[in-house]
Amino acid sequence: MQPALSLIFLTILIGTGQGLFLALYANQIWSWLGFLDTPVSAMLQVLGSIVALLLLLAGLIASFFHLGHPERAWRAATRWRSSWLSREVIVLPLVILSVILYGLTWYPDSSPQSSASTSTLSLTLGTIGALLSITLFICTGMIYAGIRFLQEWSNALTIVNFTLLGAASGFTLAAVLATNNNVAHLQFFTLTAITVTLLGLITRGASLWHNRTLQHKSTPQTAIGIRHKRIFQLAQGAIGGSFNTREFFHGRNRIFMQRSRWLFIILTFVLPIILMLLALNTAGKSLLISAAICQFLGLFIERWYFFADAHHPQNLYYQNA
Amino acid sequence: MTQLALIIDLNVCVGCSACVTSCKEWNSSGISGPMSDRNPYGKNPTGTFFNRVQTFEVGTYPNTETIHFPKSCLHCENPPCVPVCPTGASYKRPQDGIVLVDYDKCIGCKYCSWACPYGAREIDEQQRVMKKCTLCIDRIYDQSLPEAERKPACVLACPTSARIFGDVHDSESEVSHLIREQGGYTLMPEWGTKPANHYLPRRKIMRQVHEDELQRADNPLKKEAPLPIPALDEPSLEDVTSW
Numbered sequence: 001m002q003p004a005l006s007l008i009f010l011t012i013l014i015g016t017g018q019g020l021f022l023a024l025y026a027n028q029i030w031s032w033l034g035f036l037d038t039p040v041s042a043m044l045q046v047l048g049s050i051v052a053l054l055l056l057l058a059g060l061i062a063s064f065f066h067l068g069h070p071e072r073a074w075r076a077a078t079r080w081r082s083s084w085l086s087r088e089v090i091v092l093p094l095v096i097l098s099v100i101l102y103g104l105t106w107y108p109d110s111s112p113q114s115s116a117s118t119s120t121l122s123l124t125l126g127t128i129g130a131l132l133s134i135t136l137f138i139c140t141g142m143i144y145a146g147i148r149f150l151q152e153w154s155n156a157l158t159i160v161n162f163t164l165l166g167a168a169s170g171f172t173l174a175a176v177l178a179t180n181n182n183v184a185h186l187q188f189f190t191l192t193a194i195t196v197t198l199l200g201l202i203t204r205g206a207s208l209w210h211n212r213t214l215q216h217k218s219t220p221q222t223a224i225g226i227r228h229k230r231i232f233q234l235a236q237g238a239i240g241g242s243f244n245t246r247e248f249f250h251g252r253n254r255i256f257m258q259r260s261r262w263l264f265i266i267l268t269f270v271l272p273i274i275l276m277l278l279a280l281n282t283a284g285k286s287l288l289i290s291a292a293i294c295q296f297l298g299l300f301i302e303r304w305y306f307f308a309d310a311h312h313p314q315n316l317y318y319q320n321a
Numbered sequence: 322m323t324q325l326a327l328i329i330d331l332n333v334c335v336g337c338s339a340c341v342t343s344c345k346e347w348n349s350s351g352i353s354g355p356m357s358d359r360n361p362y363g364k365n366p367t368g369t370f371f372n373r374v375q376t377f378e379v380g381t382y383p384n385t386e387t388i389h390f391p392k393s394c395l396h397c398e399n400p401p402c403v404p405v406c407p408t409g410a411s412y413k414r415p416q417d418g419i420v421l422v423d424y425d426k427c428i429g430c431k432y433c434s435w436a437c438p439y440g441a442r443e444i445d446e447q448q449r450v451m452k453k454c455t456l457c458i459d460r461i462y463d464q465s466l467p468e469a470e471r472k473p474a475c476v477l478a479c480p481t482s483a484r485i486f487g488d489v490h491d492s493e494s495e496v497s498h499l500i501r502e503q504g505g506y507t508l509m510p511e512w513g514t515k516p517a518n519h520y521l522p523r524r525k526i527m528r529q530v531h532e533d534e535l536q537r538a539d540n541p542l543k544k545e546a547p548l549p550i551p552a553l554d555e556p557s558l559e560d561v562t563s564w
Contacts, residue, residue, distance in 0.1 A: 147435055
C-alpha cells in the first residue's frame with residue numbers, strides 16, 4: 001500500500017492522545033488503590049487532559065485531509081452497523097468529549113489534596129473515557145484488521161499493536177509531563193511506559209515475523225484463473241499509470257524497507273527503553289524528553305512501514321508497477 | 322432474484338480495447354461523468370476508467386500464449402467493498418445485483434478501494450469520489466433505446482462478441498448456458514466474494530488420436546493388402562476383388 005500522510009498523522013496523534021489519557025487514568029487508579037502515598041496532582045491531570053485533547057483534535061483534523069469531500073464527513077457516522085470506519089468516526093468525538101469532561105473535574109481543584117466528590121466523579125468519567133479509548137483503539141485496529149485479504153493486517157496483532165504503541169507513546173508523554181511532579185508519580189509513569197513499550201516491541205516483533213513468514217492466498221493463477229506457473233504481464237491497461245498503480249504501491253526497494261524496519265525498531269522501542277531506564281536512576285528530565293521525541297519519530301516510521309508492508313491482492317494485476 | 326453480469330470470453334478476446342474506449346465515451350457523458358483525465362495528450366496520460374484490458378503472457382517461449390484480459394467491476398454477490406463504506410454511498414441494488422456508488426454521498430475516503438481484492442474501483446481525481454463500472458445502468462433500462470441496444474456500452478462495442486451481458490441467476494439465460502457449458506469461472510474464488518462476472522477460459526479444439534487409429538490393427542476387408550484377383554469366370558465385386 002501507499003502510506004497516506006494523513007492516516008499516519010491520524011493514527012499516531014489519536015493513539016498518543018488516547019494513551020496519555022489512559023496514563024492519567026491509570027495513575028489516578030493506582031493512587032486510589034493506595035499504591036502511591038502522595039495524592040494525584042490536579043495540575044498534572046488538567047495539563048495532561050489538555051495535551052491529550054490537543055493531540056486528539058490534531059488527529060481529527062489530520063483525518064479530514066484524507067477525504068475527497070470533507071464537507072460530507074458527517075455522513076461517515078451513518079453506517080456504524082457494518083463499517084468499522086463509521087464506528088471510529090462515532091467513538092473519536094466521544095473520547096474527545098470524555099477527555100474534556102475528565103479534565104474539567106480536576107480543574108476547579110487546584111489544591112494538591114483532591115476532594116472526595118471530584119474524585120468519585122472523575123473516577124467515573126475516567127473509567128468511561130478509558131473504556132471509550134480502548135474501544136477507539138479496537139475500531140482503529142479493526143479498520144485495517146477487518147480487510148480479510150490484506151493478510152498482513154488481518155489478524156489480532158494489528159489491534160494489539162495499535163493499542164500498545166498508542167499506550168506506549170502516551171505513557172512516555174505522561175512521564176515527560178510529570179517531570180516536575182512528585183517522584184512517586186514520575187516513577188509510576190516511567191515504569192509503566194517502559195513496560196508498555198517492551199510489550200509493544202514483543203507484539204510488533206510478532207507481527208513482523210507473521211508478515212515475514214506469510215503465505216499469500218491469492219496468486220497470479222487465481223487472479224486471472226489460468227493454470228500455469230509462469231504468468232508474465234505484458235500490459236497493465238494504462239500508459240501513465242492509474243489509481244491502482246499509485247494507491248497500492250509504495251515504490252521503495254527492499255533495502256529501504258529493511259533499513260526503515262530496523263530504524264523504527266531502534267527509535268520506537270530500544271532507544272526509549274534505554275533512555276527511560278537511565279532516567280529512572282538519574283531522574284533526568286532531558287532523558288525523558290529525548291525518549292519521548294525519539295519514540296514519536298520512530299512511530300512515524302513504524303506507521304509508514306505498517307502501511308507499506310501490506311500487499312494488496314490487486315497488485316497481482318499490476319505486476320510491472 | 323436477478324443478478325446482472327458480464328461474461329468475458331478469453332477465447333475470443335483479441336485485446337483491441339474497443340470496450341475500454343466505448344465505456345469511457347458512454348460514461349464520460351452519462352451519470353458517471355466526467356471520468357476525468359490528467360495529461361490526456363501529454364507524456365504520462367492517466368485517468369479514470371471503469372474497464373481496462375490487460376495482457377498476460379502465459380508459458381515460456383516457444384510454448385507461449387497471449388491472454389488479453391478485460392478487467393472491470395465483477396459485481397460480486399458478496400461484495401466486500403459495500404459493508405466497509407462509512408456513509409452508505411456504496412451499495413448493491415437488490416433488484417438487479419449491480420454494485421453502485423452514490424456520488425453525492427461518497428466522501429472519497431478510498432476505504433472501499435482497499436476492500437476490493439480486484440482493484441476494480443478508481444477514484445476520480447477531479448470529482449474526488451470513488452467510481453466504478455455501473456454496467457451502464459443509465460443505458461440498460463433506457464426505454465427510448467431500441468431493445469437490442471439496451472446493453473452495456475462495452476458489450477455493444479466488442480467486435481468478437483467476447484462480452485456477453487445477462488442475468489446469471491436465470492438458469493436458462495444465455496450467460497448461464499455459457500458458464501455451464503463453456504467452463505465459466507470466477508476470479509480469486511479464495512475470498513468468497515462470489516463475483517457475478519464470469520470468465521470463459523481459452524478453449525482449444527483438440528482431438529484425441531490413439532495409436533491403434535493410426536495403424537490399422539483391425540482390417541477385415543484387407544483394404545491395404547493386395548486383394549485376390551478373381552478368376553475370369555468368377556463374378557467381380559467392387560472392393561472385394563481386384564483385377
